Amino acid sequence: MADYEWLSEVRSMVGREYGRIYAWDDVNPAMVRQWCEVMGIENPLYTDPDYAATTEFGELVAPPAMLQAWCLEGLHMNNYPPGSTDENPYGVLKLIESHGYPAVVAVNSELSFERYLKMGEKLYYTTLVKDVSDEKTTGLGTGFFVTLIMSFHSVKAGGDEPVGELLFRVFKFRPAQAAKPAPAAKAEQPAARRPLPGISDDTRFFWEGCEAGELRIQHCKACNKLQHPPAPVCEHCHSFDLDYRVARGTGELYSFVVMHYPEVAPFDHPNPIGLIQLDEGVRLSAGLVGVDRSELKIGQRLKVEFETFDDQLTLPLFRPVSD
Template sequence: MSGEPQVQEEFEARLKAYEGRPAAATGVGRDPVNEPMIRHWCEAMGDTSPAYTGPDAIAPPTMLQAWTMAGLTRRPERTAAYDELLTLLDESGHDAVVATDCDQEYLRPLRPGDEITFDSVIESVSDRKTTKLGAGYFVTTRTDIRAGGELAGTHRFRILKYAPAHRPSRPAERRPRPVVNRDNAGFWEGVTRHELLIQRCTACGTLRFPWLPGCNGCGSPDWDTVEASGEGTVYSYVVLHHPPFPAFEPPYAVGLIELAEGVRIVSNVVGVPYDKVRIGMPVRLEFRRYDEELVLPVFQGVTP
């Protein structure tokens, strides 16, 4: 056996050693099974089944995982073993990840008031697989979900940890051009002068953004503009990781910025690491040139 296959074999043996080890231990659902979450789920899914309403309501079976989720915070019950496995894969170059599939088994219905507990185990780590994304390993976790101590269902979740396949370099691509029309041309003209202009209804004084042909407060078609001070805060944001898009380099943060004037604008948050952007973070307007034609308003994060 040559050295390289032996190294590969030893590495995969280290990965396999994590099979059967806990991924999350003694987890507790953040909320009991409850009617508001059931209602929101059904509205989002368009599910009007009468089984999910009324005094004998049950939760939709496909909500099984929802009762174990920790929101935007890291699950405190996640184990060191699971973190070690992911770190081992990251350090070996398999640092990209994509969720591939999940399957669920339902053993008893969940009803409003049920208290949820759960445990997860690293069920399997595959041999090295070659995919279009790149070569890597499928990691499957199994979560047993209980209600009042009784097993209610099982959720299996599979991810692929992979080393991205080499892609030939491509010439730099220009960022997409904004769509300029008769309703917003004045805004983009202001941007070229490094001015962020907000429409103001001359009938009722209401500020509006984005630009519209008439006031959505009083309906007047008459307006002028005021220049934004450039001060604002992050009202909400998302971080784009995937898929990659020409002329953009993920990950990057896109924020819904509330300006000091009270209107909101969507733009990139720059100048701070994407994972340091927070709701309520103060930001300051700047204008960034991306090529010989394109200037865009972006917002510089202001850290304490």
């Protein structure tokens, strides 16, 4: 059993109780409702005031399992309400870490409750360093089991009342050195290819047009209007009598985005994508080429050009042109 000199400082912390950490908010129905929604809890005792009024409590109460949630710091680390202690109750973990035990894993957590919490109660907890084990060796590595106990209280004018307790035990350890397997030979990865579009009877004319160097836009014979993307029925008059018209391929940049992440092969990155307002009045999205991304402007003139990828997919791309 190891007995390092620095362990005396660690053991001196055992039995020390650290000051109060207050809750940011009183126990309230909004947080209870949101917690129940996330956890899938449908007990009306927590969310239905009319039902709760018929119970032994006479009013809404909070789910006991929410106990720890009331005093959490929130999005930002160590962001506790005014009046909370400045002491670090986890200093014992930091001290062990500083002596070469960087890893941590939760071992067990046990909640116990004195009673249900009612709306409007103000909570705080204190932290007791209950125990630090001798050095132990496990499958994970070698280190120390540290047990902390958080005691939760409700602030009362006549004396604060205990409402529950959380026992939290972690293993602070130096990871075991696993034997490294011999690196496997890397299989040569095939070059990524552009994904192919799903082609149906309603869209085939568009893709065949791209192969022929034509920008084909769906046309309704009944109302003489254009629409894109193609559909089985006219979005204007609901006619099924559809064909297409060949657009001039000119228009202006209606909107755009420059995609930086995620980087997906085989697309270039950053990847500028535009929403183009064709001179015929319809809009379509397409890749932008020959552009300076810092100089993209809404309304700038564009013209279509067609490019074939992987010898199997021809796409309409748009390039800026002079007015």
